[in-house]
Amino acid sequence: MKATLDHIGIAVGDIAQALAFYRDALGLEVEAPEDVVSQRVRAHFVPVGAAALELLEATAADSAIAKFIDRRGPGLHHVTLRVDDIRAALAQLTARGVRLVDSQPRPGAEGALVAFIHPSAAHGVLIELKQAPVRVTLEVKSMPFGDLQLTALHDGPFRLDGGAMFGVVPRPLWEKLAPPDDRNRIQLAMRPLLIEAPWGRMIVDCGAGDKMGEKQRDIYALDRTRTLDHALAEVGLSADRIDVVLPTHLHFDHFGGATVRDNGRLRPRFPAARHYIRSAEWEDATHPHERNRASYLQDDFVPLDGAADVQFFDGDVTIRPGIDVARTGGHTGQHQIVFVKSAGKTAVFVADLIPTIAHLQDPWVMGYDLFPMETLAFKRRFIREAIDQDYLIFFEHDPHVAAGYIRERNGKRHVEQVL
Numbered sequence: 001m002k003a004t005l006d007h008i009g010i011a012v013g014d015i016a017q018a019l020a021f022y023r024d025a026l027g028l029e030v031e032a033p034e035d036v037v038s039q040r041v042r043a044h045f046v047p048v049g050a051a052a053l054e055l056l057e058a059t060a061a062d063s064a065i066a067k068f069i070d071r072r073g074p075g076l077h078h079v080t081l082r083v084d085d086i087r088a089a090l091a092q093l094t095a096r097g098v099r100l101v102d103s104q105p106r107p108g109a110e111g112a113l114v115a116f117i118h119p120s121a122a123h124g125v126l127i128e129l130k131q132a133p134v135r136v137t138l139e140v141k142s143m144p145f146g147d148l149q150l151t152a153l154h155d156g157p158f159r160l161d162g163g164a165m166f167g168v169v170p171r172p173l174w175e176k177l178a179p180p181d182d183r184n185r186i187q188l189a190m191r192p193l194l195i196e197a198p199w200g201r202m203i204v205d206c207g208a209g210d211k212m213g214e215k216q217r218d219i220y221a222l223d224r225t226r227t228l229d230h231a232l233a234e235v236g237l238s239a240d241r242i243d244v245v246l247p248t249h250l251h252f253d254h255f256g257g258a259t260v261r262d263n264g265r266l267r268p269r270f271p272a273a274r275h276y277i278r279s280a281e282w283e284d285a286t287h288p289h290e291r292n293r294a295s296y297l298q299d300d301f302v303p304l305d306g307a308a309d310v311q312f313f314d315g316d317v318t319i320r321p322g323i324d325v326a327r328t329g330g331h332t333g334q335h336q337i338v339f340v341k342s343a344g345k346t347a348v349f350v351a352d353l354i355p356t357i358a359h360l361q362d363p364w365v366m367g368y369d370l371f372p373m374e375t376l377a378f379k380r381r382f383i384r385e386a387i388d389q390d391y392l393i394f395f396e397h398d399p400h401v402a403a404g405y406i407r408e409r410n411g412k413r414h415v416e417q418v419l
């Protein structure tokens with residue numbers, strides 16, 4: 001197997017004294033600490049070249065690090081080797097009779113997979129194997145499409161509960177496609193679509209925006225270092241140059257970016273845009289019930305009423321030449337997808353109908369969906385059509401694949417990535 005030194009873990013009794021040495025005396029840079037709640041440990045990473053030192057501080061008396069220090073005093077705790085395929089590595093070790101602490105990988109910090117080899121097998125050293133976590137590709141990807149220019153923007157990464165993302169599918173099946181972190185969350189992207197056309201510029205969905213408080217940001221692992229504003233700037237645009245805003249539905253991860261808080265006041269993010277909203281979706285969003293209240297955040301859309309140009313509509317309509325919406329229902333009562341047609345070709349922004357490429361099988365429907373059987377019926381029909389008619393599919397939440405073609409071979413589906 002190919003392995004790279006990832007980091008060396010050092011159990012530390014007194015973090016202030018340890019920082020006085022590693023940070024102040026050695027002059028090394030120490031990153032902001034990370035709490036690994038499940039291990040009751042706080043980790044302080046100290047990058048040294050391609051690898052790092054990890055200063056480990058116990059946060060509770062029953063933490064493994066506290067016990068280690070009680071027994072042996074502070075010092076070298078473990079060596080972590082990074083491997084590409086942790087399951088293959090464990091299988092190879094098992095076949096050779098190596099004693100393992102973990103025969104199966106378990107979730108580490110930030111979605112990494114880890115497993116420990118017993119120190120008795122490694123000549124007194126605790127060795128941790130680690131498969132690097134899935135990171136969202138925060139790249140703005142663009143392509144011409146007939147007379148149009150289509151750009152997959154992004155509004156940073158976030159995480160949602162893995163169980164809720166895959167509904168009735170058991171974890172052993174989905175965790176190989178979407179490894180959960182130590183809080184059972186999987187890595188997702190928010191990728192609004194920019195359509196540049198002779199008639200103007202349209203944005204389909206607009207990410208979560210920046211109104212969430214500390215607690216919500218933590219729950220959803222919102223990292224706001226690279227957002228929609230950065231993505232728009234990369235293509236030479238800003239929010240005030242968008243002519244049309246078209247949400248697929250009004251959940252916060254799709255429409256939170258429609259308003260901004262400015263000195264405590266909420267205002268439209270896209271001041272020059274006409275916002276096209278299904279009347280029935282507006283009705284549902286402004287009258288939430290216990291099941292959808294956490295997803296419909298009133299500050300995302302209510303402030304638009306009166307302050308922005310909002311065009312309400314009913315049914316499946318043409319928004320602009322070649323841009324049609326189709327109600328799927330399922331995820332929300334009025335969830336819709338967007339068909340983009342130009343020069344005889346069709347692209348479809350499928351939003352939460354097929355949130356990631358791990359959702360290609362018909363019954364892999366989200367637990368979040370209010371009407372899962374409706375999702376299943378629409379999805380079954382739609383994917384057949386997408387394969388047969390060669391639709392280019394835009395995946396809003398997939399961490400890596402912004403767009404591609406769904407292909408089928410011997411009944412098995414995969415995506416041929418385009419963006």
Ligand SMILES: [Zn+2]
Nearest residue numbers: 251253254352
């Ligand atoms: Zn979503």
